[in-house]
Amino acid sequence: MIAEIIEKYCIENGSNFEHATLLDEIERYTNVKVQMPQMISGKYQGQMLSFLSKLLRPKRILEIGTFTGYSGICLASGLSEDGKMITIDINEEHYDDVNTFFEKSGLSDKIDYQIGNALEIIPTLAGTFDIIFLDADKKNYVNYLPLLISKMHKGSLLITDNVLWKGKVAQEQKDSDTLAIDQFNKQLNKHPQLDVIIVPIRDGVSLCYKK
Numbered sequence: 001m002i003a004e005i006i007e008k009y010c011i012e013n014g015s016n017f018e019h020a021t022l023l024d025e026i027e028r029y030t031n032v033k034v035q036m037p038q039m040i041s042g043k044y045q046g047q048m049l050s051f052l053s054k055l056l057r058p059k060r061i062l063e064i065g066t067f068t069g070y071s072g073i074c075l076a077s078g079l080s081e082d083g084k085m086i087t088i089d090i091n092e093e094h095y096d097d098v099n100t101f102f103e104k105s106g107l108s109d110k111i112d113y114q115i116g117n118a119l120e121i122i123p124t125l126a127g128t129f130d131i132i133f134l135d136a137d138k139k140n141y142v143n144y145l146p147l148l149i150s151k152m153h154k155g156s157l158l159i160t161d162n163v164l165w166k167g168k169v170a171q172e173q174k175d176s177d178t179l180a181i182d183q184f185n186k187q188l189n190k191h192p193q194l195d196v197i198i199v200p201i202r203d204g205v206s207l208c209y210k211k
């Protein structure tokens, strides 16, 4: 949604990742070996995830939608000394390679990578999380919402990807995927316990905290 030249400028003038070489390797791997490589968070969004995590120094992070591990490494880089991140993906295809990327990042001791349906796993997780990143099956965003709210404490941050769905949420005619995301955005907005802002970065990211 942001012009390429502007995004490039923002990336170049944002802080450099300590994991830049590894993240470049993950991007290359994703482009060559994975279907739908465009699902990766990429540099700009990765910078934002890493920035927010470092700012909040979370003890516990929950990521839904590991994919090739890019966003997970960005988020986990901000964990507190004794912090842990649970990351879940339904697809086991990249399991070994993603574990190798986590090992290379030096963060694997802090990362619990689980394969399974997040809708079934989330209710089994104990306690609450300081940061939750929702980046999985868009049609189920509305079904994730009550599960995730129950895993948030006062001040928890919920970050959700693809909330503008290539701008289609703002158009009059909406297909079923767009309607599902629009409904999720509206539920966040009217929820009495949540404060939310939509940031038009990449495909739209919403930042939401529990009051």
Ligand SMILES: C[S@@+](CC[C@H](N)C(=O)[O-])C[C@H]1O[C@@H](n2cnc3c(N)ncnc32)[C@H](O)[C@@H]1O
Pocket: 039, 040, 041, 042, 064, 065, 066, 067, 068, 069, 070, 071, 072, 088, 089, 090, 091, 116, 117, 118, 119, 135, 136, 137
């Ligand atoms: C957009 S990709 C995630 C991208 C990743 N967060 C990143 O930035 O690199 C979405 C991922 O969600 C996973 N997914 C879809 N439905 C899921 C479910 N019900 N439970 C867990 N993971 C799911 C897919 O397998 C896919 O890897």
